[in-house]
Amino acid sequence: MKTAGIDIGTTTISGVVLEKEENGQAKILEAKTVENGCFIETGNEWERIQYAKEIVExxxxxxxxxxxxYPHVERIGLTGQMHGIVYVDKEGNCVSPLYTWQDARGSICDGDQIPLTEEIRERCQIHAASGYGLVTHIYNIRHNLVPDSALSFCTIMDYFGMYLTGRKKTLVHVSNAASFGFFDSHKMCFEKEKLAEMGVDVNWLPDVCTGIEKLGTYRGRTVTTAIGDNQASFLGAAGDEENILLVNMGTGGQISVLSSQYFSGDGIEARPFLNRKYLLVGASLCGGKAYALLEQFFRKIVKEATGQEQPLYKVMEKMARTGRDQNSERTESRKIKVETTFDGTRVNPEKSGSITQICSENFTPEDFCYGVLKGMSTELYQMYMTIQKGIGIKIRRMIGSGNGLRKNPVLCEIIEDMFKAELVLAECEEEAATGAAMSSSMYNYSNSTR
Structure with missing residues (x-):
């Protein structure tokens, strides 16, 4: 059977076609990526929205x-950027831009008032980061930003499924529903009483399914419910085995472990997966972006000195390796220490990064390159230790994904040293699209509840 998968990311849109072979393994026939490039300039630094209709097109x-x-494709699976929302009307039409996961309206201080995310923590004892769909929705309600014709909301990939099939009513997989916030992943339902307390009409909430369901058809092919890109990436890179650690480094950083146990801790989310399992996830807001900031810093100096501007990542890779070698001979107190929380954390959005333990010996570009890479790794490792201490999980394999790892062998080596395990890069680069295609093959009509 051939299946197609589409991943609507923040900056790119990717797709794959898979063919299931006789041994049960999936073979990628083709993968293709196009630019998203649909951000809308609004003049508000905190606002990160995109043209939803252009993305779908x-x-x-x-x-x-x-x-x-590939005319013999039978099923179409979907995934994409989690947390963000679009509003839809009674006919299932999109009537708003996409409010992305990067949107920071929930962290704004209106006059003397505390940010909405803090208010939610105090009133509801819920941690919901800015960019989570229901945080965005509450802010929009209070500021009269909800379109008059809107009746519900969903993720961009859920709307894509509605568009393809002509579906009028929203249906989201539990992996996406949980990403909106105000969701009890243990009981698999929205926290309706707390939402009502925050002024949300619970009739607006989308229907939620825990299994892979059929949305409808597109050009004669079955289209199934979209799953979150975190879950899809894990499925595409590691399958559905437990005790496998997936380390992803893109704009942000992320570690994910599949478990049949529910566990949440400081900075760790238990995200619903498939077959009623959980993906235990720790996410940094400034993963690969931290290294990109350092590259931009160096690039500006080079441009001022030479008048030329060009990428410096290859030079930085060489310097990072030199820095790693130099630091192997130093005591801990003589090593530069970089905290790469430059955009805060999920738990503490106001937290800033830091560079400490600087001395004349380590005040070098080589040490800064190495220090930032180690800082990116350390933030993820601390999250892993929280999981490890919580459920005593023993990792059998460690898989790496994302361009931040594929293009940076020094970072891979740092992670291997820190986690004390071999890091094997995922076979396919489009893990999320691959996972989406795999998820569509999990739809079983005989077991469907719809």
Missing amino acids: RAVNLLDYFLEK
């Missing part, structure tokens, strides 16, 4: 390309 074009080239 690009995703449709990519899917049509695959269906024309």
Whole structure:
């Protein structure tokens, strides 16, 4: 059976076509990525929104390309950026931009008032970060930003599924529902009483399913419910085995472990997966972005000195390796220490980064390159230790994904040293799209509840 998967990311839209072989393994026939590039300039530094209809148009074009080239595709699976929302009307039409996961309206201080995220923590004892769909929705309610014709909301990939199938009513997989916030992942339901306390009409909440369901058809192919990109990436890179650690480094950083046990701790979320399992996740807001900031810093100096501007990542890789070698001979107190929480953390959005233990010996670009890479790794390692102490999990394999790892061998080595395990890069680069295609094959009509 051939299946197609589409991943609507923040900066790119990717797709794959898989073919299931006789041994049960999935073979990638083709993968393709196009630019998203749909951000809207609003003049508000805190606002991160995108043209939803343009995103869907690009995703449709990519899917049509695959269906024309591979006419025997039977099913279409979907995934994409979690947390963010679009509003839909009674006909299932999108009536708003996409409010992305990067949107910071929940962290704004209006006059003397505390940020909305803090108010939610105090009133509801719920941690919901800015960018989570229901935080965005509450802010929009209070500031009269909800479109008059809107009746519900969903993720961009859920709306894509509605668009493809002509579906009018929202249906989201539990992996996406949980990403909105105000969701009890243990009981698999929204916290409706607390939402009502915050002024949300619970009739607006989308329907939620715990299994892979059929949304409808597109060009004669079954389209299944979208799953979160974190879950899809894990499925595409590691399958559905427990005790495998997935380390992802993109703009942000992330560690994920599949477990049948529910566990949440400081900075750790238990995200619903498939088959009623949980993905225990720790996420840094400034993963690969921290290294990109350092590259921009160096690039500005080079431009001022030479008048030339060009990428410096290759030079930085060489310097990072030198810095790693130099630090191997130093005591801990003589090593530069970088905390790469430059954009805060999920738990503490106001937290800033830091560079400490600087001395004349380590005040070098080589040490800064190495220090930032180690700082990125340390933040993820601390999250892993929280999980390890919580459930005593023993990792059998460690898999790496994301361009931050694929393009930075020094970072891979640092992670291997820190986690004391071999890091094997995922076979396919489009893990999320691959996972989406795999999820569509899990739909079983005979077991469907719809």
